[in-house]
Amino acid sequence: MPRRPLTSVRHPLWRIAALLGLLWTLAACMSPPQWAMAALPSQVRPDDSFSTLDLAWQDPTRDRAVPARLYLPSSAxxxxxxxVIFSHGLGGSREGYSYIGRDLAAHGMASLHVQHVGSDRALWQGNRLTTALRLMQAAGDDEAVARVQDLRFALDQLLASDYARQIDASRIAAAGHSYGANTTLLISGAQVQRDGETLQFRDPRIKAAVLISSPPFYGEPDFSPILQPIRLPSLHITSTADVINVPGYHSEAIDRIKVFDAIGSTQKLLAVFKGGSHSMFTDRLNTGGAELNPMVKQATRELVRLFLQEQFHLPAQRMALTTWRDRHAAILDGLRQGESPTALMRP
Structure with a gap:
């Protein structure tokens, strides 16, 4: 392949996004547009223990809007x-993954859900015949980089806003699902070699990572050189049916486990649920099974909270990992720990 500028969508950095397994959402274009629109959660109603704030930021250096939703605990x-700064999957929005944001806020942790305008729910709008093209463009190299820049910009804005005094800047984690998981990998320290150049987007403010259904780096036979630089404590969540199956791209659930194995940090935990689907970790209600879906969501938000409580040194309402495992044994296929687990991961 001829060498091209980084801004060209045909530059090999395309693999960071388009070939990461992010094209799973192309399957959506084979169904009515309601398939995607029905997935969008309704307006979140605030609880007494937290407030829900919609923020509209604009990055003047990139001429790019960066909307976000902040779940802010009353205790702040x-x-x-x-x-926790959260990155949605391809075709999502700041309204997504509310079951995680609400739970964290109800337990004393703020959750900032950033909307990536180049790869958000607007992809589902317009001519259905060109949906696939819009998704392909959204998975280009420019958007892969722009997503990481969105997270950095959102952090900058929040920590310079009136809410800054309510946020502990020394305790920040990144989280994401699918495309958002890969965005999280990049901001956590993943490094890619392209044309003799090391591409890395690590933000030192990030102290831990939550990776839900993280796709592999397609075209890269060995994940280790890419993911070994990540030394942050990490939580990985997937299921035995977390399969990406798109014409031209196929990824079995074992690939999520390979990502876990390749991460450099030994302080890591992998939870694998039985059955399900790649999209059941979104706010959609029936994917992966109408009965299983809510049970996995309950277990997922509890585990995310448990992991982050340990990382942020929040003992209040802490649930032991063994207790969590026993509570969800019926839907849990396996639980793996790193070689040098944190206190959270010890029985």
């Missing part, structure tokens, strides 16, 4: 709270 009014 008296003492700064930890923060």
């Amino acid at each position: 009014q008296t003492a700064p709270v930890p923060l």
Whole structure:
């Protein structure tokens, strides 16, 4: 392949996004547009323990809007709270993964859900015949980089806003699902070699990572050189049916496990649920099975909270990992730990 500028969608950096397994959402174009639109969650209603704030930021250096939704605990009014910054999957929005954001906020952790306008729910709008093309363009190299820049910009804005005094800037984690998981990998320290150049987007403010259904780096036979530089504590969540199956691209659930194995940090935990689907971790209600879906969501939000409580040193309401495993044994296929687990991961 001829060498091209980084801004060209045909540059090999395309593999970071388009060939990461992010094209799973192309399957959506084979169904009515309601398939995607029905997945969008309704307006989140605030709870007494937290408030829900929609933010509309604009990055002037990139001429790019960066909308976000902040779930802010009421306890932040008296003492700064930890923060999780969340990146949605291809075709998602700031409204997504509300079951995680609400739960974290209800337990004393702020959750900032960033909307990536180049790969958000607007992809589902317009001519159905060109949906596939829009998705392909959204998975280009420019958008892969822009997503990481979105997270950095959102952090900059929040920590310079009136809400800054309510956020503990020393306790920040990144999280994401699918495309968002790969965005999280990049901001956590993943490094890609292209044309003799090391591409890396690590943000030192990120202290831990939550990776849900993280796709592999297609075209890369060995994940280790890419993911070994990630030394942050990480939580990985998947299922035995977390399969990406798109014409031209196929990825079995074992690929999520390969990502876990390749991560450099030994402080890591992998949870694998039985059955399900790649999209059941979104706010959609029936994917992966009408009965299984809510049970997996309950177990997922509990485990994310448990992991982050340990990372952020929040002992209140902490659930032991063994207790979590026993509670969800019926839907859990396996639980793996790193070689040098944190206190959270010890029985």
